[in-house]
Amino acid sequence: MESHNDFAENDKWPPRLLQHKMGPYTITYFGVRGRCGAMRIMMADQGQEWKEIVVDFADWMKGDLKATCVFGQLPKFEDGGFALYQSNAILRHLGRNHDAYGKDGKEAALIDMMCDGVEDLRLKYVKMIYQEYDTGKDPYVKDLPNHLDKFEAVMAKNKTGYLVGDKPSFADYNLFEVLLNHLVLCSSCLDTFPSLKSFVEKMSARPKIKAFLDSDAYKKLPINGNGKQ
Numbered sequence: 001m002e003s004h005n006d007f008a009e010n011d012k013w014p015p016r017l018l019q020h021k022m023g024p025y026t027i028t029y030f031g032v033r034g035r036c037g038a039m040r041i042m043m044a045d046q047g048q049e050w051k052e053i054v055v056d057f058a059d060w061m062k063g064d065l066k067a068t069c070v071f072g073q074l075p076k077f078e079d080g081g082f083a084l085y086q087s088n089a090i091l092r093h094l095g096r097n098h099d100a101y102g103k104d105g106k107e108a109a110l111i112d113m114m115c116d117g118v119e120d121l122r123l124k125y126v127k128m129i130y131q132e133y134d135t136g137k138d139p140y141v142k143d144l145p146n147h148l149d150k151f152e153a154v155m156a157k158n159k160t161g162y163l164v165g166d167k168p169s170f171a172d173y174n175l176f177e178v179l180l181n182h183l184v185l186c187s188s189c190l191d192t193f194p195s196l197k198s199f200v201e202k203m204s205a206r207p208k209i210k211a212f213l214d215s216d217a218y219k220k221l222p223i224n225g226n227g228k229q
């Protein structure tokens with residue numbers, strides 16, 4: 001009988017659905033941190049090299065590359081000959097490739113949940129940055145504790161220093177990157193959230209992350225495409 005369980009032949013978690021040789025990895029994106037910040041930090045921490053193809057916005061506006069992208073947007077991520085779009089799908093792919101997707105199905109589901117929670121916060125942040133920075137920044141910062149407190153509660157409950165399980169998952173890299181951006185927006189935003197503060201300190205101190213955050217490659221890139229931060 002045909003099996004509809006793609007995981008059936010995997011005795012290990014996470015499932016290696018693609019069963020491929022990893023890499024080389026290539027990111028095609030604009031010259032900003034934007035939606036590639038988290039995946040870059042994750043690859044750096046995993047000791048994984050990648051190539052960057054930086055797209056000039058004027059070239060992008062000509063439309064040729066856009067026409068080849070599944071959703072007409074960047075980033076594009078290539079793993080060897082395999083191309084992917086959508087930044088969170090790319091994070092999940094890296095999670096599978098680098099064993100950063102939990103130890104079992106339940107952890108993987110919780111990691112997905114946390115990543116979606118980070119996405120909700122990122123979307124609010126991006127809307128404020130791109131659509132209403134001048135009038136919206138102060139109310140956004142005022143309301144921020146009502147979003148950060150949810151992550152604080154999860155982090156405090158798990159006690160390992162990570163969102164789920166006892167090592168970083170792709171959701172942790174995603175949260176870490178979004179928190180770094182928020183610390184630029186408001187340097188005191190974590191002062192009332194001890195677990196999140198110590199999470200950021202711990203992630204920042206991981207040697208490969210520290211080296212990446214100190215690199216020119218990271219520092220030269222603006223956080224957002226409109227210069228606001």
Ligand SMILES: N[C@@H](CCC(=O)N[C@@H](CS)C(=O)NCC(=O)O)C(=O)O
Binds near residue numbers: 035066
């Ligand atoms: N949901 C997508 C959003 C991608 C997105 O918004 N891409 C923007 C840059 S961050 C883009 O390509 N803008 C140019 C355009 O839409 O023409 C993801 O997470 O990758």
